[in-house]
Amino acid sequence: MNPQPREINDSLSDSNGENQQQRHKKKSSTQLPQPGTAQGSCAFDSAMITLVPITDAAHVVHGPSGCAANIWGNSTSLSSGSMLYKIRFTTDIDESDIIFGGAKKLYKGILELQRRYKPSAIFVYSTCITALIGDDIEGICKDVTETTGIPTIPVHCPGFIGGQKGGNRVAGEALLEHVIGTAKPDVTTPFDINLIGEYNIAGAMWNFLPLLEKLGIRVLSKITADAIYQEVCYAHHAKLNVVLSANALINIAKKMQKVYGIPYIEESIYGIEQINQCLRNIAANLRDIDLIERTEKLIAEEAIALEAKLNLYHSELQGKRIIVTIKNFKSWLIIFTAQKLGMEVIAICTQMNTEDELVKIKDLLSRDSIILESENSQKILQIIKDYQANILIAEARYLETALIAKIPFLDIHRQSDRAYTGYTGIWELARELYATFYNPVWEQVHQLAPWEES
Structure with missing residues (x-):
């Protein structure tokens, strides 16, 4: 039986709050998901699906092997570069680790991973078991970062904290706290934007990027479709955030607006009217008359070509x-x-x-x-x-x-x-x-x- 739509508990609601009208935009249930019962049913699944498209990073599941197996191959995010993200690493927590703790096992495993694969960064995901036994993944990640110089980011996403929305939120918080704002791009332009909330499933992002290139708009950071770790680090230098799915990572756009003063818009790239609106709104928010004119010309040309x-x-x-x-x-x-x-x-x-x-x-x-x-x-x-x-x-x-x-x-x-x-x-x-x-x-x-x- 397919899982029913669910909302996470109130403790995981957006920090800026939602009004009553927004809460009724989705059909919801008060029942929390059962972790691990089905694909996408818990926060752990959702957090990994959100961050795995960062292609040159290693993704470590600190938990039993079943958790890694549950998310194996459930995301068809595509990469134009590194394939490291396709490998699933796990500490394979067993009964003895539950009794004595799995912290040392995690630390040694990350050091070996770093030695063999040389990732740009390492994301460590907690699971229900390791959260319950109290393994300090925050401290371990800090020690590994100091020892190896490789950024090691903890993601606190045990499945019992909620469903898909909870996982998206936790993944976004991990990026905000440990990644975004930690580097600078070599150059910036007046037309730098971030694309947030797309995961390049089946190459979805690759259908949209050429349109922006034709307009001279540079995608500074993709969060997280076909992304590399470094570009996420300097996402705070963009002039505009374009949220392509309001359900995923909207907390990143809101927090970046508050902290860095970057405005955001919510758009869709499915459907001709939605694409046209998206391109027009991007051009309008970048406030360049020539860009606005080029956008209208491009929309007209694409409409004729599509009709044919x-x-x-x-x-x-x-x-x-x-x-x-x-x-x-x-x-x-x-x-x-x-x-x-x-x-x-x-x-x-x-x-x-x-x-x-x-x-x-x-x-x-x-x-x-x-x-x-x-x-x-x-x-x-x-x-x-x-x-x-x-x-x-x-x-x-x-x-x-x-x-x-x-x-x-x-x-x-x-x-x-x-x-x-x-x-x-x-x-x-x-x-x-x-x-x-x-x-x-x-x-x-x-x-x-x-x-x-x-």
Whole structure:
């Protein structure tokens, strides 16, 4: 059973506080997650997913090997350089370490890691067990830093402190306390910005960076998509922080505004209108007239190029009916792309969408579209039959539903091997829809089995 959406306890709420209206933007539950029961269910998972994209750093799990195994391969963040971040190091705490303490084991392990791999930095993650037995990872990290000269950063993220939001917050606090503000860049420009809250899943950031390069905007630091440790250290020299996911690392942007006077904006790089708005807001906040003009020119050029690419698929997909039931993806992006291709969204499940996303979805859908607040296979099958749907876009567990209905099935998961960010992402999604619908396997699904023919 998939984990339900949860909020962390009040003690981990943002230090600046949230008003009541903001608290109701997300569906929540008062029940805390059970650490280790499922991927992404505890603060430890989330903290590691947040910091692991710092590619030239070593990431050490101070806990049992099961904790390291639980997060092994659950993030498809890509790197353009070092691959050290792909290795998971663990102290493999056992029964004797629980009795006598695992501090010495951690210290010796980090020294050996530093000798063999020469990382730019080392992040040490506490877990439920090591937090309960009271291992002083703060002191150990300080000793290792003094001994080796390699920055060693403690991340206090035992799973029992909360869920995803708690892990994001703890990871952000570790960067603020130990990393950001510890170095200076060689040069700065008036157009230096930080991108915060993206992890380069399936290379998502690589679809957006070329747009900024065309405008002459320099990304000083990426926190933490395809980042190196040094660039995070001098993030405080940027002129603007662009938060690409309000749910992740928003505390970094707020604290940097308070301490360093860096303004921040919250944007999205999924969907053409969102990308256009993001580029315009960045240019407006950098306050350069020439940059603003170049931005409008770029948006116009990209719109023409994208329209030409989508026209290749429009005639083949026009009039097709789709059902969308995706919990961990921007459903409204699929709706927008489908409508640009002349497709009709007849039903969508909104079980995991925030209130802001629901507004976007309802604005895009027609009056006849069905909005499901909950989902099950039987209900989806009935809708497919009643409305003659042509394709089902859902999680992998609904593949059998599509096979029973004998219609094409597209699995778009947030950890897929394709990115749907930027203008390129919209075109990529259109290609996926076309390739799925015209896959020859669906013709075979409709054929009778040999024993049925006789």
